[in-house]
Amino acid sequence: MIRIGQGFDVHQLVKNRKLIIGGVEIPYEKGLLGHSDADVLLHALADAVLGALSKGDIGKWFPDNDPSIKGIDSKEILKSVWKEAKNDGFRIENADMIIIAQRPKMADHIPEMQKVISSILECNLEQVNIKATTTEKLGFTGRGEGIAAQAVVLLSK
Numbered sequence: 705m706i707r708i709g710q711g712f713d714v715h716q717l718v719k720n721r722k723l724i725i726g727g728v729e730i731p732y733e734k735g736l737l738g739h740s741d742a743d744v745l746l747h748a749l750a751d752a753v754l755g756a757l758s759k760g761d762i763g764k765w766f767p768d769n770d771p772s773i774k775g776i777d778s779k780e781i782l783k784s785v786w787k788e789a790k791n792d793g794f795r796i797e798n799a800d801m802i803i804i805a806q807r808p809k810m811a812d813h814i815p816e817m818q819k820v821i822s823s824i825l826e827c828n829l830e831q832v833n834i835k836a837t838t839t840e841k842l843g844f845t846g847r848g849e850g851i852a853a854q855a856v857v858l859l860s861k
């Protein structure tokens with residue numbers, strides 16, 4: 705059986721927050737705002753896995769009004785979601801993602817993100833593809849007000 709899932713997330717860029725994307729801290733003058741560490745890429749990916757499993761979304765599993773998970777490391781969210789997938793007997797075929805950000809440049813950080821994600825999903829680096837794009841200064845991402853991410857995963861068993 706194969707199952708496809710998609711995810712999309714957006715977080716606002718603000719001062720005095722760390723910028724964490726794909727489990728990697730990226731040096732930048734602003735960071736993403738959220739109830740968690742606001743890792744927009746891991747949130748999109750976790751939602752894609754939950755979508756493939758037909759198990760809702762991360763807001764259902766990790767409510768943003770739960771004080772016990774305030775500031776949670778999103779790697780823990782993805783690990784927990786992946787545990788669900790494994791319990792249901794699934795393995796990953798591939799994951800493809802895109803980070804939509806005018807700045808900063810993601811390219812140098814993508815290999816480390818791939819390592820983090822492939823380690824959590826227990827797969828090879830080649831099964832995890834991460835891309836980045838600007839929006840040519842258009843829209844909220846183009847104005848640097850926020851960062852968005854999309855993910856697609858294919859699971860099999």
Ligand SMILES: Nc1ccn([C@@H]2O[C@H](COP(=O)(O)O)[C@@H](O)[C@H]2O)c(=O)n1
Nearest residue numbers: 805806807808809810811836837838839
């Ligand atoms: N935040 C970003 C945005 C883009 N990149 C890389 O630059 C390439 C060109 O971007 P365009 O938006 O002009 O298509 C893109 O393909 C990425 O490789 C990046 O590293 N970080």
Ligand SMILES: C[C@@]1(CO)OP(=O)(O)OP(=O)(O)OC[C@H]1O
Nearest residue numbers: 738739740742762763766767768
């Ligand atoms: C991750 C959670 C929970 O801490 O909070 P946020 O960091 O605000 O992220 P978001 O993508 O808005 O929604 C999912 C939430 O459940």
